[in-house]
Amino acid sequence: MHHPRRAARLLAGMAVAALTVTACGGGGGGAGGGEGSLAAIDLSGASFTVGSKEFTEQIVLGQIAVQALEATGADAGNLVTITGSTNVRTALTAGEIDMYWEYTGTGWTTHFQHEPQSAPDGDAALYQAVAEEDRNNGIAWLAPAPLDNTYAVATAEGRDQELGVRTLSEYAALVNRDPAQARMCAAAEFLTRDDGWPGLEQAYGFDLPADGIAELELSLIPQQTATGENCNFGEVTATDGAVAANNLVLLEDDKQFFVPYNAAMTVRQEVLDANPRLAEVFDPIAAKLTTELVRGLNERVDVGGELPEDVAEQFLQENGFIG
Known part of the structure; x- marks a missing residue:
C-alpha cells in the first residue's frame, strides 16, 4: 500500500555545535489571543526548544510548532535549525532541543540503521515500529501526519x-x-x-x-x-x-524501494511526561498536514518567496488553530 517518494535532508555540517538560529517571527497569536483551538490548551509557564533540519519544509514545520506552542502560552523562543538528520537527532537525544518533526523512513534507516527493504509494509506499520523502538531511547513519536515526503x-x-x-x-x-x-x-x-x-x-x-x-x-x-x-x-x-x-x-518507483516518510513530532519523553497536553497541540496539526498541502506550503516559500514564519502563521489561522 505504501507510496514511495522521500524525505529530503542534506548532510552539510558535522557539528551539532554549529547551530543556526532562525527567528521565530510571524507573531502567530500568543497566549492572550483567546482565539483558535490552541488557546484552549494552557501551557503557560512551560518553556520549550524546537529544532528543525535546514531545508524549507522542515523550517516551515518548525515555525508551525513554535507558533502553536506560543499560542498555548508557552515560551518557545526561536526555532533552532540544524544541518543534517543525524545532527538534529543528536541534539534531541542530548537534550539540546526538546522536539522536532522527523520522518518515519529516516527513523528506520538512518537513526536505527535498518535496511530499507526490511521496513514494515505500509505507513501505519512503519510508524508503529519506529515509535516502539524509540521508546527505548526516551523519545516519543506523536501522531503521524498523512504527509509522506519520500x-x-x-x-x-x-x-x-x-x-x-x-x-x-x-x-x-x-x-x-x-x-x-x-x-x-x-x-x-x-x-x-x-x-x-x-x-x-x-x-x-x-x-x-x-x-x-x-x-x-x-x-x-x-x-x-x-x-x-x-x-x-x-x-x-x-x-x-x-x-x-x-x-x-x-519516475515511478516500480520496485517500491523508497520507504514511507510520514512526518511526526518527536519529543523527549521526559518533556512529554511533564507536559502531556503536547499531544493535544500537535496531533490535530499533524492530521492536517497532507502531502499536497505541504507541497503547496513549500512552493510558497521556494517559488513564491514568502517567509516560512508567515506561511506557518497563515496555515495555523486558516485551520482554526490560532485567531
Missing part, C-alpha cells in the same frame, strides 16, 4: 518520453545502456544514505560512474534538472514545491 527521482516533462524513462527500472536500463544520458544531480546526504543512492543502485541493479553524478545543494536540483545542462535527472522529494514549478515529472 525520496523521488525527477526529470523534465517531455524528456521522460524522449529517453523512454518513466520508471526507475527504465532509468537503470538507461544507466547500463548510455550512462552519459543518465547523469544525476543529487545532494550530499542522499548520496550516502542506505535509503538513498547506494541502496537505489543496489535495488535496481545499476552502477552510475562517479563522473555521472553532480553533487549540488538540494534547492538547486529542480532548476538544474529542468534545464538539462548539468543533469537529465535529479533527486527530489514528494513534497518539493519546485517540482511542479519547473515542469518536472517523478
Whole structure:
C-alpha cells in the first residue's frame, strides 16, 4: 500500500555545535489571543526548544510548532535549525532541543540503521515500529501526519518520453545502456544514505560512474534538472514545491524501494511526561498536514518567496488553530 517518494535532508555540517538560529517571527497569536483551538490548551509557564533540519519544509514545520506552542502560552523562543538528520537527532537525544518533526523512513534507516527493504509494509506499520523502538531511547513519536515526503527521482516533462524513462527500472536500463544520458544531480546526504543512492543502485541493479553524478545543494536540483545542462535527472522529494514549478515529472518507483516518510513530532519523553497536553497541540496539526498541502506550503516559500514564519502563521489561522 505504501507510496514511495522521500524525505529530503542534506548532510552539510558535522557539528551539532554549529547551530543556526532562525527567528521565530510571524507573531502567530500568543497566549492572550483567546482565539483558535490552541488557546484552549494552557501551557503557560512551560518553556520549550524546537529544532528543525535546514531545508524549507522542515523550517516551515518548525515555525508551525513554535507558533502553536506560543499560542498555548508557552515560551518557545526561536526555532533552532540544524544541518543534517543525524545532527538534529543528536541534539534531541542530548537534550539540546526538546522536539522536532522527523520522518518515519529516516527513523528506520538512518537513526536505527535498518535496511530499507526490511521496513514494515505500509505507513501505519512503519510508524508503529519506529515509535516502539524509540521508546527505548526516551523519545516519543506523536501522531503521524498523512504527509509522506519520500525520496523521488525527477526529470523534465517531455524528456521522460524522449529517453523512454518513466520508471526507475527504465532509468537503470538507461544507466547500463548510455550512462552519459543518465547523469544525476543529487545532494550530499542522499548520496550516502542506505535509503538513498547506494541502496537505489543496489535495488535496481545499476552502477552510475562517479563522473555521472553532480553533487549540488538540494534547492538547486529542480532548476538544474529542468534545464538539462548539468543533469537529465535529479533527486527530489514528494513534497518539493519546485517540482511542479519547473515542469518536472517523478519516475515511478516500480520496485517500491523508497520507504514511507510520514512526518511526526518527536519529543523527549521526559518533556512529554511533564507536559502531556503536547499531544493535544500537535496531533490535530499533524492530521492536517497532507502531502499536497505541504507541497503547496513549500512552493510558497521556494517559488513564491514568502517567509516560512508567515506561511506557518497563515496555515495555523486558516485551520482554526490560532485567531
